[in-house]
Amino acid sequence: MAYIFLAVAIVAEVIATTALKSADGFTRLWPSLTVVVGYGLAFFLLSLALRTLSLGFSYAVWAGLGIVLAATAGIVFYGEKIDLAGALGLAMIIGGVVVLKTLSGMSGH
Template sequence: MFAYGLLACAIISEVIGSTFLVKSEGFSKLVPSLVVVVLFSLAFYLLSQVIKVIPLGIAYAIWAGVGIVLTALIGYFIFRQNLDIPAMLGIALIVAGVVVINIFSNSTGH
């Protein structure tokens, strides 16, 4: 269970880092750029600890899937970026994939 807590922290670090990536304006603003580097570094460090327990493919699928969903939600609510029906359908399929992996896969190391 500890590995899933680290995975959640890795996801949160990556999502916040991605949010600051927008604010860095192409790495032209120092503080947001530093936040991106620190948070992405933390995210990858945490992921490297997670894959000691959870297989890489499973951990990365969860990390990427949840990260995509959270980043899309931040884009929608904070940056007012619209999501059309195909985008929402795709996000729903990603969520379904993460749920299937966690509920039905024996590879997750529960």
């Protein structure tokens, strides 16, 4: 269950971060509410995941996948561009998360 909490926390954080751009400095109501609710849910679910998973592992996965998903959201929703170096960097982040999960003993289980 901890991995589900962590996964949903990451998605909630990425939704909140994506809405942050649309909130325009908290001048637009609905995107601003999405930011507040999304971050609140994200941190609540992360706290539940941390009951079982280690802090280092959880935060590394949170940050790594959050970066990849937020960059993808920027490309999809805001027309941001990615070059080869950027794509390689994102692939390396994904690789790091895979290494943590499959080869490292730091997950807390």
